[in-house]
Amino acid sequence: MSALLILSLVVSCGSGEADRDVSQITDNSQPEDAGELRINANGEDFVISGFVSSDGWHITFRHFYVTLTDITVYQTDPPYDPHSGKEITGIVTVPLDGTFTLDLAEGDENTEPVLIGTLDSVPAGHYNAMSWTMIPSVEGPSEGYSIYMDAQAEKGNQSYNVRLGFEDSYSYRAGEYIGDVRKGFVTPGGSDELEITFHVDHLFGDIEQPEDCELNVTSLGFAPFAELMQEGTVEEDLVSLLEKMPEETYTRLKEILPTLGHSGEGHCYCTVLQ
Amino acid sequence: MKIPVLPFVLAVAAYPVFSHGVNVIWELRGDSVHVTGSFDDGQPMDNAQVTVFSGAAPSEPYLTGVTDESGKFSFLPDRVESENWDVQLRKAGHGEIVHISLSDAPTMQGGHGRFSVMQIVLMAVCVVWGFTGTALFFASKREKRNAHT
Numbered sequence: 001m002s003a004l005l006i007l008s009l010v011v012s013c014g015s016g017e018a019d020r021d022v023s024q025i026t027d028n029s030q031p032e033d034a035g036e037l038r039i040n041a042n043g044e045d046f047v048i049s050g051f052v053s054s055d056g057w058h059i060t061f062r063h064f065y066v067t068l069t070d071i072t073v074y075q076t077d078p079p080y081d082p083h084s085g086k087e088i089t090g091i092v093t094v095p096l097d098g099t100f101t102l103d104l105a106e107g108d109e110n111t112e113p114v115l116i117g118t119l120d121s122v123p124a125g126h127y128n129a130m131s132w133t134m135i136p137s138v139e140g141p142s143e144g145y146s147i148y149m150d151a152q153a154e155k156g157n158q159s160y161n162v163r164l165g166f167e168d169s170y171s172y173r174a175g176e177y178i179g180d181v182r183k184g185f186v187t188p189g190g191s192d193e194l195e196i197t198f199h200v201d202h203l204f205g206d207i208e209q210p211e212d213c214e215l216n217v218t219s220l221g222f223a224p225f226a227e228l229m230q231e232g233t234v235e236e237d238l239v240s241l242l243e244k245m246p247e248e249t250y251t252r253l254k255e256i257l258p259t260l261g262h263s264g265e266g267h268c269y270c271t272v273l274q
Numbered sequence: 275m276k277i278p279v280l281p282f283v284l285a286v287a288a289y290p291v292f293s294h295g296v297n298v299i300w301e302l303r304g305d306s307v308h309v310t311g312s313f314d315d316g317q318p319m320d321n322a323q324v325t326v327f328s329g330a331a332p333s334e335p336y337l338t339g340v341t342d343e344s345g346k347f348s349f350l351p352d353r354v355e356s357e358n359w360d361v362q363l364r365k366a367g368h369g370e371i372v373h374i375s376l377s378d379a380p381t382m383q384g385g386h387g388r389f390s391v392m393q394i395v396l397m398a399v400c401v402v403w404g405f406t407g408t409a410l411f412f413a414s415k416r417e418k419r420n421a422h423t
Contacts, residue, residue, distance in 0.1 A: 079373050126332065178362060178369035182325075185333045199367060209366055216314045265369035267295035 034121040039071060039096055039130075040195045042113035043104030047200055054205025055221035059162070059202035061105040063150040065142035066198065067171050068116065069099040070133040070171075073184075073194060081131035082175045082269040096124050100135045104198060106107055113195055127178040127184035130194055130263055131272070134170045145237065146170065147257070149200075153222055153234070160229050165237040168254075169273040172196075172261045179264035197262040201254075208246045219256065298363050298370045302379040305353075309372065311345040311363040320346030322365035329358030351376060 043064050045051070050060030074090030096117045104114060133267065142148035145165035153160045177183040177194055184194050185244045201209075205219035225234050228244055242250055258270040296319060300309045311319030320343045328336040328351075341347045341363065351359050353376060362371040 079317075079371075176371055178364065178371055182333050184328065201367065213366065214313055214317070215366065217315075265364055265367055266371070267368070 016105065023078060029185075033124045034190055035124050035186035035214070036191040037073060037094075037119045037122050037127060037184070037186050037192060038191070038193040039073070039116045039119070041066065041068065041100075041102050041104060041116050042114035042195050042197045043200060044197065045109060046206075047104045048111065049109050051201065051204075053222045054207055054209075054211070054216040054219055055223050056207060057155075057204070057222035057226065058154045059151050059204060059222060060148060061151045063141065063148070064104040064198075065101055065140075065145070065148040067099065067101045067135055067137040067142065067146055068132050068196065069135055070131070071098075071100075071116065071196075072121070072131050073119070073127045074124045074128045074129040074186040075123070075127055079158065080173070080175045082267060083147065083171055085173075085269045088131055088173055090129065091268040092125060092127075094119055094127075095130070099135070101140055101142060116196070122186055124186050124188045124190075127194060129174065130196070131171070131173045131179075132196060132261075133169065133171045134261065135152055135273075136167055145262070153226065155222075155226075158226070158269050159232070160226065161233040161235075163233070163235045164225065166257055168257065169237050170258050170261065171273055172268040173270075174261075174263035174268040175266055177264040178266035183264070195264055197264050198260050199262055200260065202259050203256050218252075220252060221247065224253075244261040279332065296365075296368045298361070298371045298372045300361065300372050302374075302376065306348050306350050307359065307361070307374060307376075308348045309361050309363070311341055311342075311347075311365075311370065313368065318343070319359055319363055319365050319368075320345055322363045325362045325364075327360040328352070329356035329360075332360060356412065377405070 003258060043061075047061050050058065052058050070268050072088075072093060072095045074094075075092040076088060078085050080086075080088050081184050089225050098117065100116050102116065104115045106114060106255045137143050137148070141150075142165065144168055146169055147164075147166040149162065149164050151162040151164075174196075179195075183192060185192050201215060202219055203223050205216045211213055224245060225236070228234055228236055228241075236244070239253075241253065245253070258272055261268050261270060296311055296320075298309060298311045300307055302308075309324070311322055313319060319341055321384050322341045323340060324339045324347045326338070326349055327334070328335045335374065336359075337349060339347055339349075347361075347363075351374075357376045359374045359376070360371055361374065362369060
Protein backbone atom coordinates (compact mmCIF):
# COMPACT_ATOMS: atom_id res chain seq x y z
CA MET A 1 0.00 0.00 0.00
CA SER A 2 2.80 2.37 0.93
CA ALA A 3 4.61 1.54 -2.31
CA LEU A 4 1.52 2.40 -4.35
CA LEU A 5 1.17 5.67 -2.52
CA ILE A 6 4.79 6.54 -3.19
CA LEU A 7 4.38 5.72 -6.88
CA SER A 8 1.27 7.83 -7.28
CA LEU A 9 2.88 10.85 -5.63
CA VAL A 10 6.01 10.59 -7.75
CA VAL A 11 4.01 10.35 -10.95
CA SER A 12 1.89 13.33 -9.96
CA CYS A 13 5.05 15.42 -9.67
CA GLY A 14 5.76 15.00 -13.36
CA SER A 15 9.26 15.36 -14.65
CA GLY A 16 12.04 17.15 -12.88
CA GLU A 17 11.21 20.44 -14.63
CA ALA A 18 8.66 21.71 -12.16
CA ASP A 19 11.08 22.98 -9.56
CA ARG A 20 13.57 24.51 -11.98
CA ASP A 21 14.52 28.02 -10.98
CA VAL A 22 13.06 30.13 -13.75
CA SER A 23 14.07 33.45 -12.29
CA GLN A 24 15.92 35.50 -14.87
CA ILE A 25 18.22 38.44 -14.60
CA THR A 26 18.99 41.09 -17.12
CA ASP A 27 22.63 42.03 -17.24
CA ASN A 28 23.43 45.00 -19.41
CA SER A 29 26.73 45.81 -17.77
CA GLN A 30 29.91 45.80 -19.79
CA PRO A 31 32.24 43.43 -17.95
CA GLU A 32 35.85 42.85 -18.82
CA ASP A 33 34.99 39.55 -20.44
CA ALA A 34 33.00 41.34 -23.13
CA GLY A 35 33.26 40.97 -26.88
CA GLU A 36 31.84 42.37 -30.10
CA LEU A 37 28.63 41.37 -31.84
CA ARG A 38 27.81 42.57 -35.34
CA ILE A 39 24.20 42.59 -36.52
CA ASN A 40 23.74 42.08 -40.26
CA ALA A 41 20.84 42.08 -42.69
CA ASN A 42 20.81 39.78 -45.69
CA GLY A 43 18.50 39.29 -48.66
CA GLU A 44 20.62 36.33 -49.78
CA ASP A 45 21.48 35.62 -53.40
CA PHE A 46 17.84 36.04 -54.38
CA VAL A 47 18.09 39.79 -53.78
CA ILE A 48 21.78 40.27 -54.60
CA SER A 49 21.94 38.29 -57.84
CA GLY A 50 18.31 37.84 -58.84
CA PHE A 51 16.42 34.62 -59.40
CA VAL A 52 13.66 32.99 -61.41
CA SER A 53 10.25 32.87 -59.77
CA SER A 54 8.17 29.71 -59.61
CA ASP A 55 6.25 30.85 -62.70
CA GLY A 56 9.33 31.61 -64.79
CA TRP A 57 9.89 35.36 -64.30
CA HIS A 58 13.53 36.37 -63.99
CA ILE A 59 13.60 39.03 -61.27
CA THR A 60 16.61 41.23 -60.56
CA PHE A 61 16.62 43.90 -57.88
CA ARG A 62 18.05 47.39 -58.30
CA HIS A 63 17.05 48.15 -54.70
CA PHE A 64 15.41 46.21 -51.91
CA TYR A 65 14.83 48.49 -48.94
CA VAL A 66 13.77 47.41 -45.48
CA THR A 67 13.47 49.60 -42.39
CA LEU A 68 14.28 48.00 -39.05
CA THR A 69 14.12 49.23 -35.48
CA ASP A 70 13.93 47.92 -31.89
CA ILE A 71 16.62 45.36 -32.65
CA THR A 72 17.54 43.40 -29.52
CA VAL A 73 19.76 40.39 -28.98
CA TYR A 74 19.44 37.94 -26.10
CA GLN A 75 21.16 35.12 -24.29
CA THR A 76 18.37 32.80 -23.19
CA ASP A 77 18.32 29.65 -21.06
CA PRO A 78 16.51 27.52 -21.92
CA PRO A 79 16.89 28.45 -25.60
CA TYR A 80 13.99 30.56 -26.88
CA ASP A 81 11.51 28.63 -28.95
CA PRO A 82 9.77 30.90 -31.50
CA HIS A 83 7.03 28.27 -31.87
CA SER A 84 5.91 29.19 -28.36
CA GLY A 85 5.06 32.74 -29.41
CA LYS A 86 6.07 33.90 -25.95
CA GLU A 87 7.99 37.05 -25.14
CA ILE A 88 11.74 36.50 -25.11
CA THR A 89 13.16 36.50 -21.59
CA GLY A 90 16.90 36.94 -21.68
CA ILE A 91 19.55 36.25 -19.09
CA VAL A 92 21.39 38.93 -21.03
CA THR A 93 19.49 41.48 -23.11
CA VAL A 94 21.26 44.00 -25.33
CA PRO A 95 19.47 46.50 -27.59
CA LEU A 96 20.92 47.99 -30.76
CA ASP A 97 19.60 51.53 -30.63
CA GLY A 98 18.37 53.23 -33.74
CA THR A 99 16.18 52.92 -36.80
CA PHE A 100 17.88 51.68 -39.94
CA THR A 101 16.83 51.76 -43.59
CA LEU A 102 18.95 49.30 -45.55
CA ASP A 103 19.27 48.40 -49.22
CA LEU A 104 19.72 44.62 -49.31
CA ALA A 105 20.46 44.71 -53.06
CA GLU A 106 23.75 46.54 -52.60
CA GLY A 107 26.83 44.74 -53.88
CA ASP A 108 27.25 41.46 -55.71
CA GLU A 109 27.45 37.77 -54.88
CA ASN A 110 30.84 38.37 -53.23
CA THR A 111 29.51 41.10 -50.97
CA GLU A 112 29.16 40.52 -47.26
CA PRO A 113 25.68 40.96 -45.77
CA VAL A 114 24.71 44.55 -45.00
CA LEU A 115 25.99 45.63 -41.59
CA ILE A 116 23.17 47.13 -39.53
CA GLY A 117 25.33 47.96 -36.55
CA THR A 118 27.95 46.71 -34.12
CA LEU A 119 27.53 46.16 -30.41
CA ASP A 120 31.07 46.91 -29.31
CA SER A 121 30.99 45.50 -25.81
CA VAL A 122 28.49 42.82 -24.96
CA PRO A 123 28.84 40.18 -22.23
CA ALA A 124 30.44 37.00 -23.55
CA GLY A 125 28.13 34.10 -24.21
CA HIS A 126 25.85 32.63 -26.82
CA TYR A 127 23.32 35.08 -28.25
CA ASN A 128 20.63 32.63 -29.21
CA ALA A 129 17.60 34.86 -29.70
CA MET A 130 16.82 38.15 -31.38
CA SER A 131 13.85 40.43 -31.88
CA TRP A 132 13.20 43.35 -34.18
CA THR A 133 10.44 45.45 -35.68
CA MET A 134 10.02 46.39 -39.32
CA ILE A 135 8.29 49.74 -39.82
CA PRO A 136 7.62 52.14 -42.71
CA SER A 137 10.53 54.41 -43.53
CA VAL A 138 9.95 58.11 -42.88
CA GLU A 139 12.27 59.41 -45.58
CA GLY A 140 14.17 58.44 -48.68
CA PRO A 141 13.10 56.34 -51.65
CA SER A 142 11.22 53.86 -49.48
CA GLU A 143 9.33 56.51 -47.52
CA GLY A 144 6.03 55.15 -46.28
CA TYR A 145 6.99 51.51 -46.76
CA SER A 146 8.57 48.91 -44.49
CA ILE A 147 9.58 46.94 -47.59
CA TYR A 148 10.17 48.60 -50.93
CA MET A 149 11.58 46.82 -53.95
CA ASP A 150 12.72 48.32 -57.24
CA ALA A 151 13.26 45.51 -59.70
CA GLN A 152 13.17 44.31 -63.28
CA ALA A 153 11.04 41.31 -64.18
CA GLU A 154 11.59 39.53 -67.49
CA LYS A 155 9.95 36.58 -69.17
CA GLY A 156 10.26 35.82 -72.86
CA ASN A 157 9.90 39.13 -74.70
CA GLN A 158 8.28 40.84 -71.71
CA SER A 159 10.39 43.12 -69.51
CA TYR A 160 8.73 45.21 -66.78
CA ASN A 161 9.92 47.80 -64.30
CA VAL A 162 8.66 46.74 -60.89
CA ARG A 163 8.22 49.02 -57.92
CA LEU A 164 6.37 47.35 -55.05
CA GLY A 165 5.94 48.89 -51.62
CA PHE A 166 4.40 47.33 -48.53
CA GLU A 167 3.19 49.60 -45.76
CA ASP A 168 2.52 47.19 -42.90
CA SER A 169 4.64 46.92 -39.77
CA TYR A 170 5.84 43.63 -38.33
CA SER A 171 7.31 42.55 -35.02
CA TYR A 172 9.57 39.49 -35.08
CA ARG A 173 10.88 37.13 -32.40
CA ALA A 174 13.55 34.70 -33.54
CA GLY A 175 15.40 31.88 -31.87
CA GLU A 176 18.91 30.87 -32.72
CA TYR A 177 20.43 31.72 -36.12
CA ILE A 178 20.29 28.67 -38.39
CA GLY A 179 22.76 28.34 -41.25
CA ASP A 180 26.02 26.91 -42.55
CA VAL A 181 27.82 28.16 -39.47
CA ARG A 182 26.46 28.51 -35.95
CA LYS A 183 26.54 32.18 -34.99
CA GLY A 184 26.17 34.44 -31.99
CA PHE A 185 29.04 33.07 -29.87
CA VAL A 186 30.84 36.00 -28.26
CA THR A 187 34.06 35.17 -26.44
CA PRO A 188 35.98 37.61 -24.21
CA GLY A 189 37.75 39.98 -26.58
CA GLY A 190 36.32 38.09 -29.53
CA SER A 191 33.81 38.92 -32.23
CA ASP A 192 30.88 37.19 -33.86
CA GLU A 193 27.72 38.13 -35.72
CA LEU A 194 23.98 37.56 -36.04
CA GLU A 195 21.79 38.08 -39.06
CA ILE A 196 18.29 39.20 -39.92
CA THR A 197 17.53 37.39 -43.14
CA PHE A 198 14.83 38.05 -45.73
CA HIS A 199 13.50 35.20 -47.86
CA VAL A 200 11.98 36.89 -50.90
CA ASP A 201 11.43 33.46 -52.49
CA HIS A 202 8.53 33.06 -50.07
CA LEU A 203 6.76 35.77 -52.08
CA PHE A 204 7.65 34.86 -55.65
CA GLY A 205 8.60 31.17 -55.39
CA ASP A 206 11.75 29.59 -56.75
CA ILE A 207 11.83 27.65 -60.01
CA GLU A 208 14.83 25.68 -58.75
CA GLN A 209 12.67 24.03 -56.10
CA PRO A 210 10.16 21.29 -56.93
CA GLU A 211 6.87 22.60 -58.29
CA ASP A 212 4.90 20.84 -55.55
CA CYS A 213 7.10 21.87 -52.61
CA GLU A 214 5.45 23.95 -49.91
CA LEU A 215 7.40 27.06 -50.87
CA ASN A 216 6.15 27.04 -54.45
CA VAL A 217 2.64 25.93 -53.53
CA THR A 218 2.15 28.77 -51.06
CA SER A 219 4.01 31.57 -52.88
CA LEU A 220 2.30 33.83 -55.41
CA GLY A 221 4.83 33.75 -58.23
CA PHE A 222 5.10 36.97 -60.20
CA ALA A 223 2.13 36.56 -62.55
CA PRO A 224 -0.41 38.25 -60.20
CA PHE A 225 1.77 41.37 -60.26
CA ALA A 226 2.53 41.15 -64.00
CA GLU A 227 -1.20 41.27 -64.70
CA LEU A 228 -1.26 44.77 -63.21
CA MET A 229 1.36 46.11 -65.64
CA GLN A 230 0.69 49.49 -67.23
CA GLU A 231 3.01 50.95 -69.86
CA GLY A 232 5.78 48.52 -68.99
CA THR A 233 5.67 49.24 -65.27
CA VAL A 234 4.19 47.49 -62.25
CA GLU A 235 3.98 50.12 -59.52
CA GLU A 236 1.79 49.14 -56.58
CA ASP A 237 1.46 49.14 -52.84
CA LEU A 238 -0.91 47.40 -50.45
CA VAL A 239 -3.55 50.10 -50.85
CA SER A 240 -3.66 49.79 -54.63
CA LEU A 241 -3.28 46.01 -54.55
CA LEU A 242 -6.32 45.75 -52.30
CA GLU A 243 -8.33 47.38 -55.07
CA LYS A 244 -6.77 45.60 -58.03
CA MET A 245 -5.94 42.09 -56.89
CA PRO A 246 -8.50 39.31 -56.53
CA GLU A 247 -9.45 39.06 -52.86
CA GLU A 248 -8.00 35.58 -52.46
CA THR A 249 -4.67 36.63 -53.97
CA TYR A 250 -4.48 39.74 -51.79
CA THR A 251 -5.24 37.68 -48.69
CA ARG A 252 -2.43 35.27 -49.59
CA LEU A 253 -0.06 38.20 -50.12
CA LYS A 254 -0.87 39.55 -46.68
CA GLU A 255 -0.24 36.09 -45.21
CA ILE A 256 3.09 35.71 -47.00
CA LEU A 257 4.66 39.09 -46.19
CA PRO A 258 5.22 38.39 -42.46
CA THR A 259 7.03 35.16 -43.36
CA LEU A 260 9.85 36.96 -45.19
CA GLY A 261 11.77 37.63 -41.97
CA HIS A 262 14.10 34.93 -40.62
CA SER A 263 17.30 34.53 -38.67
CA GLY A 264 19.32 32.71 -41.30
CA GLU A 265 17.03 29.77 -42.06
CA GLY A 266 15.49 29.88 -38.62
CA HIS A 267 11.84 30.80 -38.58
CA CYS A 268 10.31 33.54 -36.49
CA TYR A 269 7.19 34.31 -34.58
CA CYS A 270 5.75 37.40 -36.24
CA THR A 271 3.10 39.82 -35.10
CA VAL A 272 1.57 42.07 -37.72
CA LEU A 273 1.16 45.58 -36.38
CA GLN A 274 -1.55 47.73 -37.92
CA MET B 275 21.65 54.75 -43.67
CA LYS B 276 20.66 55.65 -40.14
CA ILE B 277 17.68 57.89 -39.73
CA PRO B 278 16.28 59.56 -36.63
CA VAL B 279 13.85 57.60 -34.52
CA LEU B 280 10.43 59.16 -34.95
CA PRO B 281 7.34 58.21 -33.03
CA PHE B 282 5.17 55.66 -34.70
CA VAL B 283 1.62 54.75 -33.86
CA LEU B 284 1.67 50.99 -33.97
CA ALA B 285 -0.04 48.02 -32.53
CA VAL B 286 -3.55 49.38 -32.71
CA ALA B 287 -4.40 45.85 -33.66
CA ALA B 288 -1.92 43.04 -33.80
CA TYR B 289 -2.23 39.44 -34.75
CA PRO B 290 0.44 36.78 -34.82
CA VAL B 291 1.69 34.96 -37.86
CA PHE B 292 4.19 32.16 -37.79
CA SER B 293 6.49 31.68 -40.73
CA HIS B 294 5.84 28.32 -42.28
CA GLY B 295 8.65 26.04 -41.39
CA VAL B 296 9.76 22.71 -40.08
CA ASN B 297 9.21 20.55 -37.05
CA VAL B 298 11.95 18.47 -35.49
CA ILE B 299 11.31 15.96 -32.72
CA TRP B 300 13.72 13.67 -30.91
CA GLU B 301 13.73 10.75 -28.54
CA LEU B 302 16.27 8.70 -26.66
CA ARG B 303 16.18 4.95 -27.34
CA GLY B 304 18.73 3.09 -25.33
CA ASP B 305 21.85 5.18 -25.71
CA SER B 306 20.97 6.53 -29.18
CA VAL B 307 19.31 9.82 -30.03
CA HIS B 308 16.75 9.57 -32.84
CA VAL B 309 15.75 12.81 -34.61
CA THR B 310 12.87 13.19 -37.07
CA GLY B 311 12.28 16.27 -39.21
CA SER B 312 9.19 17.23 -41.19
CA PHE B 313 7.83 20.28 -42.94
CA ASP B 314 4.70 22.02 -41.72
CA ASP B 315 2.68 20.30 -44.43
CA GLY B 316 3.72 16.92 -43.02
CA GLN B 317 6.25 16.05 -45.70
CA PRO B 318 9.40 14.44 -44.26
CA MET B 319 12.66 16.41 -44.35
CA ASP B 320 14.38 13.76 -46.42
CA ASN B 321 18.03 14.20 -47.33
CA ALA B 322 18.25 17.20 -45.02
CA GLN B 323 21.66 18.35 -43.82
CA VAL B 324 22.23 17.37 -40.21
CA THR B 325 24.79 18.98 -37.93
CA VAL B 326 25.28 17.74 -34.37
CA PHE B 327 26.89 19.99 -31.75
CA SER B 328 28.20 18.84 -28.39
CA GLY B 329 27.55 20.96 -25.33
CA ALA B 330 31.29 20.80 -24.66
CA ALA B 331 32.06 22.72 -27.87
CA PRO B 332 28.74 24.14 -29.08
CA SER B 333 30.11 26.35 -31.84
CA GLU B 334 31.91 23.53 -33.67
CA PRO B 335 30.16 20.64 -35.47
CA TYR B 336 30.63 17.32 -33.65
CA LEU B 337 29.39 15.32 -36.61
CA THR B 338 27.43 15.90 -39.82
CA GLY B 339 25.17 13.72 -41.93
CA VAL B 340 21.88 13.60 -43.82
CA THR B 341 18.44 12.35 -42.91
CA ASP B 342 16.98 9.28 -44.59
CA GLU B 343 13.91 9.27 -46.86
CA SER B 344 11.69 9.48 -43.77
CA GLY B 345 13.48 12.52 -42.40
CA LYS B 346 15.16 10.45 -39.67
CA PHE B 347 18.68 10.60 -38.31
CA SER B 348 20.27 8.78 -35.39
CA PHE B 349 23.51 9.16 -33.53
CA LEU B 350 25.21 7.85 -30.42
CA PRO B 351 26.15 10.76 -28.15
CA ASP B 352 29.25 10.50 -26.02
CA ARG B 353 27.87 11.09 -22.54
CA VAL B 354 31.36 11.50 -21.15
CA GLU B 355 31.88 14.45 -23.48
CA SER B 356 28.56 16.11 -22.64
CA GLU B 357 25.00 15.48 -21.48
CA ASN B 358 23.78 18.32 -23.73
CA TRP B 359 23.55 18.08 -27.51
CA ASP B 360 22.12 20.32 -30.22
CA VAL B 361 20.98 18.93 -33.56
CA GLN B 362 20.35 21.18 -36.56
CA LEU B 363 18.38 20.09 -39.63
CA ARG B 364 18.36 22.16 -42.83
CA LYS B 365 16.82 21.72 -46.24
CA ALA B 366 15.84 24.09 -49.05
CA GLY B 367 16.27 27.23 -46.99
CA HIS B 368 14.37 25.93 -43.99
CA GLY B 369 16.03 24.91 -40.77
CA GLU B 370 15.50 24.09 -37.14
CA ILE B 371 17.68 23.24 -34.18
CA VAL B 372 16.66 21.09 -31.23
CA HIS B 373 18.33 21.12 -27.85
CA ILE B 374 18.73 17.75 -26.19
CA SER B 375 19.49 17.24 -22.52
CA LEU B 376 20.18 13.56 -21.98
CA SER B 377 19.83 14.03 -18.24
CA ASP B 378 16.29 15.31 -18.61
CA ALA B 379 15.27 12.85 -21.32
CA PRO B 380 12.30 10.63 -20.50
CA THR B 381 13.44 7.30 -19.08
CA MET B 382 13.27 4.79 -21.90
CA GLN B 383 15.28 1.72 -22.78
CA GLY B 384 18.49 2.38 -20.98
CA GLY B 385 17.69 6.04 -20.48
CA HIS B 386 18.83 7.80 -17.36
CA GLY B 387 15.90 9.45 -15.57
CA ARG B 388 16.53 12.00 -12.83
CA PHE B 389 14.28 12.95 -9.93
CA SER B 390 13.62 16.51 -8.86
CA VAL B 391 14.28 17.70 -5.32
CA MET B 392 10.52 17.82 -4.68
CA GLN B 393 10.15 14.22 -5.85
CA ILE B 394 13.03 13.07 -3.63
CA VAL B 395 11.57 14.85 -0.58
CA LEU B 396 8.14 13.36 -1.21
CA MET B 397 9.59 9.90 -1.67
CA ALA B 398 11.52 10.24 1.60
CA VAL B 399 8.39 11.42 3.44
CA CYS B 400 6.41 8.52 2.00
CA VAL B 401 9.06 5.99 2.98
CA VAL B 402 9.23 7.35 6.53
CA TRP B 403 5.44 7.41 6.64
CA GLY B 404 5.32 3.82 5.45
CA PHE B 405 7.80 2.59 8.06
CA THR B 406 6.06 4.57 10.80
CA GLY B 407 2.68 3.20 9.82
CA THR B 408 3.99 -0.35 9.77
CA ALA B 409 5.64 0.10 13.18
CA LEU B 410 2.47 1.58 14.66
CA PHE B 411 0.45 -1.29 13.19
CA PHE B 412 2.59 -3.94 14.91
CA ALA B 413 2.81 -1.83 18.07
CA SER B 414 -0.96 -1.65 18.12
CA LYS B 415 -1.25 -5.46 17.73
CA ARG B 416 1.23 -5.97 20.53
CA GLU B 417 -0.77 -3.66 22.82
CA LYS B 418 -3.97 -5.51 21.91
CA ARG B 419 -2.28 -8.83 22.48
CA ASN B 420 -1.04 -7.54 25.82
CA ALA B 421 -4.55 -6.39 26.66
CA HIS B 422 -5.74 -9.96 26.38
CA THR B 423 -3.00 -11.34 28.59
